[in-house]
Amino acid sequence: MTRPDIATRLGTSIFDSLSWMGRYALHTWEVIRCLWSQKIRFRHIFEQMYKIGLLSLPIVFTTLMFVGMVFASQVSKEFIKVGAGKIIGAIVGFAIWRELGPLFTGVVVAARVGAAISTEIAAMKVTEQLDALRSMAISPFSNLYLPRLIALILMMPILIVFADGVGFFSGMFIYKFLFHGNINAYMNSALHLLNSLDIYAGVVYKGPVFGFIIGSLATFIGANTKAGASGIGWSATTTVVSILLTIFIVNFFLSYIIF
Amino acid sequence: MIDIENLFKEYNGQPVLKGVNIRIKEGRKTTIIGSSGCGKSTLLRLILGLEPYTSGEIRIDDQPLHRMSETQLNQVRLKFGMVFQSSALFDSMTVGENIALVLKEHTKLTDGVIKTKVLEALNLVELRDTYYLLPSELSGGMKKRVAFARAIIGDPKILLFDEPTTGLDPITSTTIEDLINTVTQKVGATTVVVTHQISTILRTSEKIIMIQDGTAMKTEGPKKIMKSKNPLVYRFVNGLVEV
Numbered sequence: 001m002t003r004p005d006i007a008t009r010l011g012t013s014i015f016d017s018l019s020w021m022g023r024y025a026l027h028t029w030e031v032i033r034c035l036w037s038q039k040i041r042f043r044h045i046f047e048q049m050y051k052i053g054l055l056s057l058p059i060v061f062t063t064l065m066f067v068g069m070v071f072a073s074q075v076s077k078e079f080i081k082v083g084a085g086k087i088i089g090a091i092v093g094f095a096i097w098r099e100l101g102p103l104f105t106g107v108v109v110a111a112r113v114g115a116a117i118s119t120e121i122a123a124m125k126v127t128e129q130l131d132a133l134r135s136m137a138i139s140p141f142s143n144l145y146l147p148r149l150i151a152l153i154l155m156m157p158i159l160i161v162f163a164d165g166v167g168f169f170s171g172m173f174i175y176k177f178l179f180h181g182n183i184n185a186y187m188n189s190a191l192h193l194l195n196s197l198d199i200y201a202g203v204v205y206k207g208p209v210f211g212f213i214i215g216s217l218a219t220f221i222g223a224n225t226k227a228g229a230s231g232i233g234w235s236a237t238t239t240v241v242s243i244l245l246t247i248f249i250v251n252f253f254l255s256y257i258i259f
Numbered sequence: 260m261i262d263i264e265n266l267f268k269e270y271n272g273q274p275v276l277k278g279v280n281i282r283i284k285e286g287r288k289t290t291i292i293g294s295s296g297c298g299k300s301t302l303l304r305l306i307l308g309l310e311p312y313t314s315g316e317i318r319i320d321d322q323p324l325h326r327m328s329e330t331q332l333n334q335v336r337l338k339f340g341m342v343f344q345s346s347a348l349f350d351s352m353t354v355g356e357n358i359a360l361v362l363k364e365h366t367k368l369t370d371g372v373i374k375t376k377v378l379e380a381l382n383l384v385e386l387r388d389t390y391y392l393l394p395s396e397l398s399g400g401m402k403k404r405v406a407f408a409r410a411i412i413g414d415p416k417i418l419l420f421d422e423p424t425t426g427l428d429p430i431t432s433t434t435i436e437d438l439i440n441t442v443t444q445k446v447g448a449t450t451v452v453v454t455h456q457i458s459t460i461l462r463t464s465e466k467i468i469m470i471q472d473g474t475a476m477k478t479e480g481p482k483k484i485m486k487s488k489n490p491l492v493y494r495f496v497n498g499l500v501e502v
Contacts, residue, residue, distance in 0.1 A: 037330075124349075127345050127347060127350075128343045128344070128345050128347035129347050129348075129349055129350075131304070131309050131343065131347065132341070132343055132347035132348075132349070133349075134307075134309055134336070135307050135309065135336055135339065135341045135343075136336070136360065136361045136364065136413075137333035137334070137336040137337050137361075137364070137365065138360070138361075138364050139329070139333075
C-alpha cells in the first residue's frame with residue numbers, strides 16, 4: 001500500500017480535527033440541554049462537589065504554597081536590590097490573584113480531576129457500563145456528565161479563592177522570614193495597589209470557565225475512548241493535554257479582555 | 260414482536276450485516292448463532308437502539324426505530340432487559356444498588372418496596388446474600404446472575420442475552436441456562452440469546468437463526484440442529500474445520 005501524500009495527510013488531519021471539534025460541541029450541547037430536558041440529580045452533584053472540591057484541597061494547598069513561596073523569593077531578591085521591597089506584596093498579589101492562582105488551580109484540577117473523570121467514563125465505556133445505562137433508558141448525559149460539569153463549575157471558584165489565599169500568604173511568609181521584610185508593608189502595598197477586579201476576576205470569571213473546560217473535555221474524551229486498556233490510557237493523556245492547552249489559550253484571552 | 264427487515268450495518272465502510280431479515284414472535288425463545296465477529300452482538304445493539312443502522316428497518320411492536328429520538332428510544336428500551344457479555348455491572352454501586360437502579364429511575368416505588376423487589380430478584384438467581392457486596396467481590400458467574408437479576412427487575416417484555424455463558428465453567432453455564440429457561444417462563448418474556456456455546460443453543464432455544472456472511476438463515480430447531488442438513492450449520496455446531 002502506498003503512503004498518502006502530504007496534502008492528503010494534511011487534509012485528513014484538518015478534517016479529523018474539525019470533526020472532533022464538531023463532536024465535542026454536540027456532546028457539550030447535549031450535556032447543557034439536560035439542564036431543562038432531564039431531571040437534575042442534586043445528590044450526584046453534591047457527591048462530585050465533595051470529590052472534586054474537598055479532596056483537591058491538599059494538592060491545591062501544596063502547589064500554591066510552593067508557587068507563592070518561589071515567586072515571592074525570586075521577586076524579593078531582585079526588588080530589594082533596587083530598593084523596591086515595599087511593593088513586593090502588591091507584585092505577589094497581582095501575580096497570584098490575576099494569573100498564578102487560577103492557572104495553577106486549573107492545572108492541578110485538570111491533572112487530578114480531569115484525568116480521573118475521563119478514565120472513569122472511559123472504563124465504563126470499555127466495560128459496556130455506558131451501554132448498560134442507556135439500555136435501561138438512563139441517559140449518561142444527565143446521570144454522569146452533567147453532575148460532573150456542574151460540580152466543576154461551582155467548585156473551581158472556591159478552590160481558586162483558597163489557592164489565592166495560600167499563594168499570597170505563603171509569599172508573605174517567605175518575605176518575612178527569609179528576607180526579613182515587614183508584614184505591614186507587604187499587606188499595605190497589596191491593599192493599596194490591587195483593586196477589587198484584580199482580586200475577584202480570577203475567581204468569578206476564570207474559575208467557572210476553567211471548570212467548564214475541564215468538565216466538558218474530560219467527559220467528552222472519556223465517552224469517546226477507544227476500546228481496550230490502551231484506550232483508557234489514551235483518554236487520560238489526551239484529556240490532560242487537551243485541557244491544559246485549552247486553559248492556557250483561554251486564559252490568555254480572558255486576561256487580555258478582563259484586565 | 261421484533262421485526263427486522265433488510266438490515267444493513269457498516270463500520271467505517273466495512274459491511275457487517277448485509278440485509279438481515281428476522282421476525283421474532285412474542286413469547287418465543289430465539290437463539291442467534293454464528294462465528295465470532297459475524298455481527299451477532301451488533302444485531303442486539305441495533306435492536307436496543309444503542310447504535311444507528313445503515314439502512315433497512317427494525318420494528319419493536321410495529322414501532323420503527325429508525326429516526327427515533329433518544330427520548331423515544333428510551334420509551335422503547337423500557338420494554339427490554341439486557342444481559343451484556345461483560346455483565347456491565349456498575350462497579351461504583353453495590354449489587355443491591357445495581358439492581359434497584361432501573362426501578363429508582365423509572366418508578367415511584369418507595370425504597371422499602373424496591374428493596375423487597377431487589378431481594379426477590381436476588382433470591383431468584385440464588386444470590387440473596389450479595390445485596391451489599393460490590394461487583395468486584397463477585398465471581399464471573401455471580402456477576403452474570405446479578406446482571407440477570409438487573410435485567411428482569413423491571414418486568415421487561417423482551418430479554419436480550421449477549422453471550423450469557425461464554426467463559427463460564429460447564430456447571431455455572433448450566434445454572435445460567437436453567438435460569439434463562441425458568442425465569443423467562445415465569446415472567447413470560449420474549450428472549451433473544453446470542454451465543455456460540457452449543458449447550459446454550461441446545462438448552463435455551465425454540466428457534467435458531469444463524470448469521471453467516473452478514474445475512475440471517477433459519478436452521479433446524481434444537482433437537483435436529485446437530486444433524487443439520489445445511490453444511491454450514493452442521494460444520495458450525497459440530498465444530499468442524501472446513502477442508
